[in-house]
Amino acid sequence: MEENPDPRQVMLLPSGLQFEATEGESVLQAALRQHIIMPSSCRNGTCRACMCRKQSGEVRYLIDWPGLSPDEKAEGWILPCVATPLTALELQVPLAKPKSPA
Template sequence: MSKSFPVLLQPSGMRFDAPAGTSVLLAAQAAGIKLPSSCRNGTCRACMCLMLDGSVVYGIEWPGLSRDEKEDGWILPCVAQPASALEIQVPLAVPLEPAAPAPRPLTGARR
């Protein structure tokens, strides 16, 4: 069974669980939370946010963050995988909008 870690988003207070080996961005989406993102491969920095507590791992050395930024706690949720419980600052996190229902064809006689 895969281990998962709790993630707390600030300042919204939204929470979700992120499975080990899954990016924070994908885990948030699976929990119905939209985080800022664009390229999803660690280069555009649209998702960059500050990790207040916890630790993450990356599969490769991502070019989107400098050594100083990493040391200051900045992470790229699109490619960061949780290695512990996380608290991250994501001011633009919002609940995903529910999908609009598919239009139903009109049936029956019109009056």
Template structure:
């Protein structure tokens, strides 16, 4: 399957999105966290601005208005790349893989 490069601004993070794979899933596979919640295009928590490129949607009409789509807003949880992309996602960050510190058990809390 072809994959398209995705540049995330302003962080400069990059990942490849395979054809047919939602951008959110491709980012997570590459170790990049994008905001998300419902993962089905209705809550809009992942909404970000597409600066360059093209996407298609895995559902008929995601939770965006016609005006928002025309302005370049996308929902990465259901958007799939069909070209190289540049997106603006201010809260994107590398996924922290550091294990949480172990805390000793101290008994019941009151």
């Protein structure tokens, strides 16, 4: 019997939008899957369009060297396009919004 991945709760501030990300799924992929739009462009950790500040929680990167400096990482900045949550997360993403119905 296959086990279900353990979902991680993600809250976006100041909007209060919430969604779950599964292990190995990037924060951006999880948001898009659940019809939440976050700023993004390249989706591979280089352009920094999705850069946001982590208020709480821990992430692991899906690539070896995301486009953040050590100082930025120490200040809590993450790249949600290549970050997967290890715990529940609270992120400052002022431009996040629900996807409009088609």
